[in-house]
Amino acid sequence: xxxxxxxxxxxxxxxxxxxxxxxxxxxxxxxxxxxxxxxxxxxxxxxxxxxxxxxxxxxxxxxxxxxxxxxxxxxxxxxxxxxxxxxxxxxxxxxxxxxxxxxxxxxxxxxxxx
Amino acid sequence: xxxxxxxxxxxxxxxxxxxxxxxxxxxxxxxxxxxxxxxxxxxxxxxxxxxxxxxxxxxxxxxxxxxxxxxxxxxxxxxxxxxxxxxxxxxxxxxxxxxxxxxxxxxxxxx
Numbered sequence: 001x002x003x004x005x006x007x008x009x010x011x012x013x014x015x016x017x018x019x020x021x022x023x024x025x026x027x028x029x030x031x032x033x034x035x036x037x038x039x040x041x042x043x044x045x046x047x048x049x050x051x052x053x054x055x056x057x058x059x060x061x062x063x064x065x066x067x068x069x070x071x072x073x074x075x076x077x078x079x080x081x082x083x084x085x086x087x088x089x090x091x092x093x094x095x096x097x098x099x100x101x102x103x104x105x106x107x108x109x110x111x112x113x114x
Numbered sequence: 115x116x117x118x119x120x121x122x123x124x125x126x127x128x129x130x131x132x133x134x135x136x137x138x139x140x141x142x143x144x145x146x147x148x149x150x151x152x153x154x155x156x157x158x159x160x161x162x163x164x165x166x167x168x169x170x171x172x173x174x175x176x177x178x179x180x181x182x183x184x185x186x187x188x189x190x191x192x193x194x195x196x197x198x199x200x201x202x203x204x205x206x207x208x209x210x211x212x213x214x215x216x217x218x219x220x221x222x223x224x225x
Contacts, residue, residue: 040203040218040220041217041218042205042215042216042217042218043159043215045212045213088157090157090159092159100147100164100166101164102147102149102151102161102164102207102209103159103161103213104161105151105158105159105160106158107156107157107158108157108158110157
């Protein structure tokens with residue numbers, strides 16, 4: 001299995017809702033990432049979970065909360081989002097921090113905040 | 115900080131023709147990796163080709179090849195025999211323990 005699976009593919013949520021995005025990989029990768037991507041822009045790194053240690057991009061607001069239940073799963077919990085948070089959320093994984101092999105990306109969750 | 119510049123926001127090519135996408139980067143590191151990623155309308159970011167900075171030989175993957183000029187900090191992607199399925203956003207990416215993306219080049223393939 002050489003895939004990163006993201007669910008759901010599409011999500012519409014109100015500003016008062018709580019929802020979660022799920023990301024799963026079974027390649028034995030020890031690092032997983034969440035990216036936010038606006039239309040026609042490059043992805044922006046939000047969180048890194050590598051070797052059981054979480055690194056946070058300090059510009060990411062606290063209404064986004066990552067969780068890593070095990071080395072194959074990475075969730076992104078969403079709460080009290082704003083319309084400007086509407087974007088494509090990409091999950092990725094890699095064999096390690098050396099980055100030689102690049103990242104394997106999922107197909108993303110298209111999030112719309114209304 | 116590393117920066118990656120893709121000077122062509124959009125490009126188009128006729129089917130079966132060859133197209134070259136440009137990329138320059140800035141770094142003070144000597145050991146790093148460079149990638150080209152493709153993102154079609156299906157949204158998934160797909161690794162097209164990788165280059166190790168300490169290898170002088172240009173990487174090739176089937177119809178895709180790069181022209182890596184380390185001294186000039188240039189990393190262009192050549193797509194030969196372009197196909198309709200090559201239409202996508204292409205990102206040049208610098209990697210040294212974290213990824214730095216260029217702004218992307220949107221490639222259109224005309225039949």
